[in-house]
Each structure stands twice: as structure tokens, then as C-alpha cells.
Amino acid sequence: MPDHMPRPTLGGQTDSANHATPPYGQPQGAAGRKRKPVTTWQIADMRANGEKIAVLTAYDATFAAAADFAGVDCIMVGDSLGMVCQGRSSTVGVSLESMLYHTQCVAQGLVRAEGSALLIADLPFGSYQHSRDQAIGSAIQLMQAGAQMVKLEGGGWTTDVVAFLVERGIPVCGHLGLTPQTVSAQGGYRVQGREEAAAERIRTEAAALDAAGAAMMVLEMIPARLAATISGEMKSCATIGIGAGNGTAGQVLVMHDMLGLNLGRMAKFVRNFLRDADDVHAAFAAYVAAVKDGSFPDNRQHAW
Ligand code: KIV
Numbered sequence: 001m002p003d004h005m006p007r008p009t010l011g012g013q014t015d016s017a018n019h020a021t022p023p024y025g026q027p028q029g030a031a032g033r034k035r036k037p038v039t040t041w042q043i044a045d046m047r048a049n050g051e052k053i054a055v056l057t058a059y060d061a062t063f064a065a066a067a068d069f070a071g072v073d074c075i076m077v078g079d080s081l082g083m084v085c086q087g088r089s090s091t092v093g094v095s096l097e098s099m100l101y102h103t104q105c106v107a108q109g110l111v112r113a114e115g116s117a118l119l120i121a122d123l124p125f126g127s128y129q130h131s132r133d134q135a136i137g138s139a140i141q142l143m144q145a146g147a148q149m150v151k152l153e154g155g156g157w158t159t160d161v162v163a164f165l166v167e168r169g170i171p172v173c174g175h176l177g178l179t180p181q182t183v184s185a186q187g188g189y190r191v192q193g194r195e196e197a198a199a200e201r202i203r204t205e206a207a208a209l210d211a212a213g214a215a216m217m218v219l220e221m222i223p224a225r226l227a228a229t230i231s232g233e234m235k236s237c238a239t240i241g242i243g244a245g246n247g248t249a250g251q252v253l254v255m256h257d258m259l260g261l262n263l264g265r266m267a268k269f270v271r272n273f274l275r276d277a278d279d280v281h282a283a284f285a286a287y288v289a290a291v292k293d294g295s296f297p298d299n300r301q302h303a304w
Contacts, residue, residue, distance in 0.1 A: 024062060026113035027069040027281065038073050038118040040149065040171045040215045046073070046249070047238040053250025054291040055120075055240050056258070056284065059085050059102045061109025063255060063280075068115035070284030074216075075110070076151070076252060077103045079122040079181070084256040091180045094124040096138055100145045107146025120173055120216070121147035125181040128152050132164045139170045149215065153179040155205025159212045166213035174209040174237070176202050177244065178221035189267075191243075191304050193222040206230045210237040218252060219244040221269070224303040243269030245303035251291045258287055269302045 036042070046053050055074040058064040059081045067075055081102055082094035103121045110119065121142045128135035139150045150165070151173040152158055162172045177192045186192065193199040202222060209217055216238045219227045224245020231239040231248050241248035253270060256262055259280065260272035273290070277283040290296035297303055 027066055030065070030069050030113050030115075033069075033114055033116075035071075035116045037116040040118070043073070043118065043215060043238050044236060047236075052291050052294060053238055053240060054288045055250055055252035056287065057081075057252070057254045058106050058109075059255075060105045061112065064106040064109035064117075065113030065115060066281055067255070067284050068110055068113060068117045070281060071288040072117050072284065073250070074118040074120055074149075074252075075106060077106050077119070077121040077147070078151075078254065079124045080254050084254065084261075090183060092125050094122075096124055096127045096141065099124050099127075100141055103142055103145040103147050110146075118148050119146055120149040120151055121145070123150050123152045128161060132161055135161045136165060136168060136170070139165055143170060149173055151175055151216075151218065153181045155202070155209060159205075159208040162209055162214050163212040171215045172213070173216040173218060173240075174206075174214040175218040175220065176205055176209070176222075177219050177227075180220075189221070191221050191223065193226050194304075199223070199226050202226065203230055203233065206237075206239075207233060210234045216240055216250075218242060219248060221304075224299050241297070243267065243303065245299045246294055246297050251297065253287070259283060268304075269297060271296055271302065 043053060053073050055076055056067045056072045057076045057078040057080060058067050059077060064075050079091040079094040082088040082091045099121060107119060123138055127138035142150050149171040153175040155176050162174060165172050183189060193202045206217060214237050218240050219230065221243040224247060227241055227244035228247025238249040240250045240252050242252050257270040259274045273283040273287045277286050
């Protein structure tokens with residue numbers, strides 16, 4: 001852990017400063033809130049009971065606290081931070097050090113705001129591809145920075161890595177379909193699994209990750225029908241869609257996208273939740289409500 005970061009501690013305090021009445025402490029009304037911490041068990045229950053899981057990315061303390069207060073179930077420190085925070089054109093150059101820094105910021109925000117969302121952090125490109133030893137070393141660092149689950153991209157060879165991490169007590173989220181870390185190999189940001197053979201491969205990879213113990217799995221930019229089929233085939237893994245229709249166990253969006261802050265072309269699967277909201281807090285709450293009641297995504301508008 002870089003030594004310039006305060007270490008998260010319980011009780012809204014940090015090691016390095018006294019924040020008894022911090023000016024940027026927590027959203028109004030958050031103190032003493034009674035939401036139960038979201039655990040991997042609770043995620044499994046939600047999936048089993050058909051309650052949709054609302055996931056949102058965040059990269060800093062303030063937005064993480066606001067998202068938590070709005071009722072987001074899981075906060076994901078995605079390596080999309082490479083694009084939205086660092087101005088890169090892809091996630092490929094994001095370092096493990098950057099992921100650790102932003103994971104600490106988000107974890108610290110959740111502590112200060114008495115937050116209870118499950119914190120998922122991305123293993124960046126190059127931090128798990130070399131070997132199982134490299135993967136567990138990177139995953140341990142993310143967990144020590146405050147993550148409660150790590151996410152890695154791809155299927156096939158990753159199954160073995162996922163099983164290795166899970167056996168050692170690290171909850172894992174898989175990521176299939178469009179996998180931005182290997183977007184060059186996928187021919188750009190395009191829908192995956194349209195052809196029968198490709199769809200079959202994704203189904204097989206998803207089943208293997210499920211069997212390996214992945215607790216969650218992002219399905220990105222695949223046809224809604226395929227995502228719904230895979231979701232129905234999972235034994236215990238909760239599927240989280242982004243551009244995969246409304247048949248998954250939950251949804252995720254990049255925060256900047258759903259606030260209309262994407263500086264490029266907005267992807268078809270994104271809805272701007274700030275447009276009809278008074279402020280960011282209301283936008284986050286609208287997102288959670290729309291995911292929970294199944295009105296987002298709308299397959300006619302946001303899916304393939
Ligand atoms: O990096 C990221 O933010 C992600 C989500 C969009 C799933 O992988």
C-alpha cells in the first residue's frame with residue numbers, strides 16, 4: 001500500500017488524521033444508517049430470490065459514498081478508470097498501482113460514509129496473465145487495499161486462475177463477452193457472441209467459470225438472448241450485464257456514462273440517469289430503482 005494513503009479503519013477515522021467532523025464526511029442522513037453490509041452470500045441470495053443486483057463503478061471516495069447511500073449493492077473499481085480518470089484510450093495501460101490507489105480511495109469513502117456496498121476491484125491487464133502466483137499476488141494486494149472481490153477478464157485459461165483464487169479465499173468476478181483488456185484481439189468494441197460458434201464458446205466458458213467458483217460474472221455486449229440463456233444455466237454465479245439485456249441477475253454501468261459525462265459517442269446500452277434527476281444523488285437512486293424494478297435496461301433500446 002503506498003504510504004501516502006490513509007489506511008481504512010473502522011469508525012469513520014483514519015490513521016493519519018482526525019476526521020471527527022470532516023467537511024467531506026458523508027452524505028446527509030448517512031450516519032448510523034442500518035443497511036446490512038452486502039456480502040457475497042447476500043449476492044447469492046439476491047440471485048436466488050430474483051432480486052436484481054445494482055452495480056455501479058466508482059473511483060473515488062465521494063462518489064463511492066454517494067452511490068452507496070443511493071442503495072447500490074456493489075461498487076466496482078473498474079479499470080475503466082484508465083479512460084474516465086486518466087484519459088487513456090483503453091484500459092491496457094492501467095497499472096496495478098493505479099488500481100490499488102483508487103481501490104483505497106473508494107474503500108476509505110465507504111468507511112467514512114458507513115457504507116455497506118460490496119467493493120469489487122479489477123485486476124488490470126498484465127497483473128494476472130503470467131501465472132497463478134502472479135494472479136494471487138495481485139489479488140491479495142487489491143484485497144488488502146479494501147476490495148472484497150476481484151474481477152478478471154476472459155474465459156478458458158482463466159478458469160484455472162479463478163479456481164486457484166477461490167480456493168484461497170478470494171471471491172472472484174469473471175468477465176466475458178466484450179473484454180476491454182483484449183479489445184484489439186476482438187476487433188474493436190463490437191458485440192460478441194452473435195455467431196453460433198462464438199455464442200457456444202461464451203456459454204461453455206461461463207459454465208466453466210461458474211463451476212470454478214466465480215461468485216459473479218460480468219457479461220458485456222452480448223445478445224440479450226444469449227445473456228439470458230447463460231444466466232439461467234448458472235448454478236451459483238450471479239451474472240451482471242452491461243449491454244447484455246435485462247435477463248441477467250444484475251446490471252452494471254460506468255458512472256460517468258450514466259451521468260452523461262462520456263466525452264465520446266455514448267454506447268447504445270447506456271441510459272443518462274442525470275437527465276431527469278435533480279442531482280447526482282437522485283440520478284444514482286433512479287439507477288438503483290430502475291435496475292431493481294427491471295425497467296433498465298429496456299431490451300428494445302439498450303440491447304442487441
Ligand atoms: O472496467 C470497468 O468499469 C468494467 C465494468 C464496465 C464492468 O469492467
